[in-house]
Amino acid sequence: MLDIKFIRENVDLVKKATKDKAFDETVVDKLIKVDENRRKLIQETEELRAKRNKLTKDDIDEGKKLKVGVKEVEKKLKVVEEEYNELLWKVPNISSPKTPIGKNEKDNVEIKKWGIPTKFSFNPKDHLELGKNLGILDFEAGSKVTGSQFYFLYGDGAMLELALTQYVFEKLSNQGFLPVITPDLAKSRYYLGTGYAPKGDEAQTYTIENEDLGLIATAEITLAGSHADEIIPESILPLKYVGYSHCFRQEAGSYGKYSKGLYRVHQFSKTEMFIYSKPEDSDSLHEYILQMEEEIYQELELPYRVLEMCTADLGAMAARKFDIEVWMPGRDDYGEVTSTSNCTDYQARNLNIKYKKKNGETEYVHMLNGTAVVMSRVPIAILENYQNEDGSVNIPKVLQKWMGKEKIEVK
8 A cells, every 4th residue: 555644745646646557546535535534533532532541530520421432533433444444445556657658458568579479381289279189288177177267287288387387496596586385375464465356346366255365366465475564674685585376366257269278267376576675676676577587488488578567557556567478379479478566665565564774764665576487378388389290399498307308299
């Protein structure tokens, strides 16, 4: 969330930023009014308590009146506090001055391309046909056991996912990222605090009945929650993690020709980069995460493009965001495989995560996240870009030492 003092002092700026992100800017004016009422009630409560504290033992009747008065004001304050918190959550983070202003995803800006889209001398297959013919991908069994948009991986399909995980863990641990395997469940404070809503049009989270728990949509949630309510020493920043988890997303209404097969599923595995940083370092660390992502896809030798998200495509949390889209022959287009966001101190305020400066002062940290490898979408690109006319699929060189072979053969 934003600092209420910052909102009070920069109402026009916050309203413009909210509108630029395609959120309802009238929320800001509503919040300011509720905040004024809230502060008046807090002051009234404090004044009544102060009067009560000054009373002597002989002022029994007056004391009773003041006690009733305090309770009445506190009751009003509780209602106002609930409305205040609800409105404060609806005000999105301020976008970076570097972020292009736009109304929708069509206004995202392509800033770089690497590699040439793969061409074939034969009629290529999509990943669904390849996976079925190779005996490594089975949506029918997934649908039977669990439901639509679930799948089984067999043999080299399972080995490919593990090889990608090993490759990324080794590469990023050599860069100082600490490998972490996180829980697949989190309390509502953490999935809400990182921006994953369980209800409404943007619902992603599967919640557990009669429990304050939800299945996580990304390790970002658990990696962010791991330092909640902590004060981190400045000397150990930046803290760099690469987290592995299973991810669960409702993906309600996500259908269409671009969503078939592995591209949109309800459960998948993912490795996620996550960094806690000092505010002055977050811009450069955001560029660093993007650099790591680019290196991964260059080493996998998959053609890609980098997009910078416009204001309307940032979401509530991010101040700046980049996506990498990899060439997917089955759709004859690029498809998103990574996203990296600088959330500045927005999530840190939600989760109360600060750092202690050398002078003893404390300040909220900045928090950054970025996909390393998403195990549903990257195999699409590998299968489709590395396929041969006989239906076999070559394995990227950087993965061969973990796969123990150079090719996935038709059996």
